[in-house]
Amino acid sequence: MVFKNVYTAPGGVGDLSDIQAGTPTDGDWLDGQVPIDALMAAVDAIDAMNEEIEVNRELISGLAGSPPLTLSGLTLEEYDISKVTGRLCSGGGNNFIDYSPGDEVDVVHLTDTDFNLLTPAYTIYIDSWEYNNPGTLIVKIDGVELSETLDLSTLTPVDEGAPFTDAFSTPSGLIQVKQLEKYNTIYVRGEIQINLSTAIAEWQVGENEVQLILRKA
Amino acid sequence: MADYESAKTKYFSKLVSSTPSVSVVGFAQHTLVSSKYLSGVRYYSIGDVFTLNATLLEIFNKVYKQYPMSVNGSQVGLNDFNVAFDDANVSGPGSPPVDGDSFVYSKQVTLDRNNIYHINGKVGVTPSDPFGNGSQVLSPLANQLFNTYGQRSDRITDYFTDEVFRLPDNDGSSYPSNYNSVPSPFSGVWDSSQSLLLYSDTEGLFFNSSFLPCNYNFMTGYYPSQSNADYSSLIFPQPFVRVAYHSGVPHGNGTLQLSGLTYSDIQAAGNTKVEIKFPGVTGWLDLGKEYDGGTFTGVDGDGCHDGSRDIGLDGFGWTGGGNFTSSSGWLVVVRITHKNISANPITFFKMLGGSPSWE
Numbered sequence: 331m332v333f334k335n336v337y338t339a340p341g342g343v344g345d346l347s348d349i350q351a352g353t354p355t356d357g358d359w360l361d362g363q364v365p366i367d368a369l370m371a372a373v374d375a376i377d378a379m380n381e382e383i384e385v386n387r388e389l390i391s392g393l394a395g396s397p398p399l400t401l402s403g404l405t406l407e408e409y410d411i412s413k414v415t416g417r418l419c420s421g422g423g424n425n426f427i428d429y430s431p432g433d434e435v436d437v438v439h440l441t442d443t444d445f446n447l448l449t450p451a452y453t454i455y456i457d458s459w460e461y462n463n464p465g466t467l468i469v470k471i472d473g474v475e476l477s478e479t480l481d482l483s484t485l486t487p488v489d490e491g492a493p494f495t496d497a498f499s500t501p502s503g504l505i506q507v508k509q510l511e512k513y514n515t516i517y518v519r520g521e522i523q524i525n526l527s528t529a530i531a532e533w534q535v536g537e538n539e540v541q542l543i544l545r546k547a
Numbered sequence: 548m549a550d551y552e553s554a555k556t557k558y559f560s561k562l563v564s565s566t567p568s569v570s571v572v573g574f575a576q577h578t579l580v581s582s583k584y585l586s587g588v589r590y591y592s593i594g595d596v597f598t599l600n601a602t603l604l605e606i607f608n609k610v611y612k613q614y615p616m617s618v619n620g621s622q623v624g625l626n627d628f629n630v631a632f633d634d635a636n637v638s639g640p641g642s643p644p645v646d647g648d649s650f651v652y653s654k655q656v657t658l659d660r661n662n663i664y665h666i667n668g669k670v671g672v673t674p675s676d677p678f679g680n681g682s683q684v685l686s687p688l689a690n691q692l693f694n695t696y697g698q699r700s701d702r703i704t705d706y707f708t709d710e711v712f713r714l715p716d717n718d719g720s721s722y723p724s725n726y727n728s729v730p731s732p733f734s735g736v737w738d739s740s741q742s743l744l745l746y747s748d749t750e751g752l753f754f755n756s757s758f759l760p761c762n763y764n765f766m767t768g769y770y771p772s773q774s775n776a777d778y779s780s781l782i783f784p785q786p787f788v789r790v791a792y793h794s795g796v797p798h799g800n801g802t803l804q805l806s807g808l809t810y811s812d813i814q815a816a817g818n819t820k821v822e823i824k825f826p827g828v829t830g831w832l833d834l835g836k837e838y839d840g841g842t843f844t845g846v847d848g849d850g851c852h853d854g855s856r857d858i859g860l861d862g863f864g865w866t867g868g869g870n871f872t873s874s875s876g877w878l879v880v881v882r883i884t885h886k887n888i889s890a891n892p893i894t895f896f897k898m899l900g901g902s903p904s905w906e
Contacts, residue, residue, distance in 0.1 A: 414678055537559050538560055541553050544550070546548065546550075
């Protein structure tokens with residue numbers, strides 16, 4: 331926690347290390363968990379509280395309930411994807427990663443206007459203790475991260491169960507936040523849609539792999 | 548830094564649209580096995596062998612389908628079937644196929660689909676890729692005649708695709724046959740392989756699932772080729788005779804349905820004449836003439852039409868004027884005569900109605 335230079339006045343105090351915690355309005359500090367007294371520097375009192383919270387964080391999390399699923403290993407759901415079953419020719423510039431010519435696989439035609447992947451509802455997990463730095467959503471196609479990303483710290487989650495009226499898209503519509511809400515007091519969860527039809531240029535003729543990544547600094 | 552990565556979702560993508568097509572379809576006689584005739588005209592039928600050729604394009608474009616070719620044989624008596632990319636009768640594709648490979652199909656196929664009649668049958672070939680079908684292409688016009696029906700006619704019904712209930716000239720004279728006695732047998736006596744010219748006064752043509760007036764020469768331009776079906780010299784009138792039979796049930800009236808005709812067609816000024824006879828009991832009673840109980844004696848030319856028994860526009864009610872089939876071998880003989888080339892084809896014959904019912 332950083333409070334440097336919160337208050338600077340000519341001839342006055344420099345920061346919270348220059349003032350005492352003082353006596354709270356209920357009369358003393360003894361009714362709390364953190365050992366603070368009136369003569370402690372204010373900055374130390376705050377530091378003591380911050381450390382206490384960190385020590386008890388897992389306990390607090392347990393009381394709050396389970397977190398939602400994270401993106402890790404999550405299978406993205408298809409939405410408006412029109413795919414067919416076909417066999418693969420060799421040659422013709424076809425890209426192969428795991429498949430082989432002759433295999434029968436799902437085939438998509440990328441000129442289709444709708445081609446979306448979706449996280450299951452309420453699964454993307456953000457720890458609210460870190461919500462000041464919740465992370466950045468990134469789409470990766472064939473191992474290459476696309477330049478259009480979404481910093482989730484620019485969005486404000488709604489209360490649990492409230493409609494998310496602030497649905498947000500990146501400029502091309504590649505990443506769309508359909509839902510972002512608080513969950514079990516200390517978590518944030520959401521639903522993210524990737525509109526792959528905006529990224530046709532990134533696709534290769536042949537086999538392609540798509541991933542959604544939440545990267546926390 | 549920590550990354551939370553979803554599982555990989557994999558797709559095989561095709562960026563450029565293409566539509567498969569058919570450039571060539573051929574369907575030619577290979578071996579004539581059957582001996583199917585109708586009114587002396589020969590037809591292809593079950594067991595005959597044809598060579599089916601097809602060249603398909605754009606079948607292997609980045610991706611392909613397990614069965615990229617489908618065959619529709621509904622006009623030629625061939626059961627529909629699909630052709631796999633690696634069918635032994637397909638040449639062109641590698642293993643596995645390479646983008647741009649050709650697809651050429653050629654196979655001897657045997658007619659195996661029953662209940663098809665078509666006088667200009669064509670086979671259809673449809674190409675497809677994983678994204679859909681191309682347009683069906685039909686084999687060229689070849690005047691190929693197909694008839695894979697067995698017997699459809701019965702004691703009261705005729706579809707004009709077989710001649711099992713057809714009766715020949717019975718008196719060796721010029722028109723009309725008399726049928727003054729009950730014909731026995733009254734089915735299975737017509738030889739469909741014989742020229743109509745042999746049946747001197749019952750020489751109406753069954754063709755195109757109908758009984759129609761005729762002056763065609765089927766010896767040229769129609770396939771399979773035959774040598775006895777030059778009907779350009781057929782003269783009118785052109786009759787067709789058969790019975791309506793109901794064993795053990797006496798009928799004195801009924802309704803004769805003749806699809807394709809209206810009542811004006813069978814009246815005196817019409818192009819077709821329809822007569823009913825109780826053999827051994829009455830003469831030829833005219834269905835195009837109103838029954839008159841005051842003058843009716845049952846001789847040739849007496850009217851027998853009973854409008855109260857008409858059904859729709861092509862069901863013509865009749866009465867026997869007090870005569871019953873119990874006195875005529877449980878049957879009536881029906882003679883339908885096209886008077887000239889302008890007569891309308893009849894596509895369905897059925898004796899129905901009556902009290903009791905013929906059905």
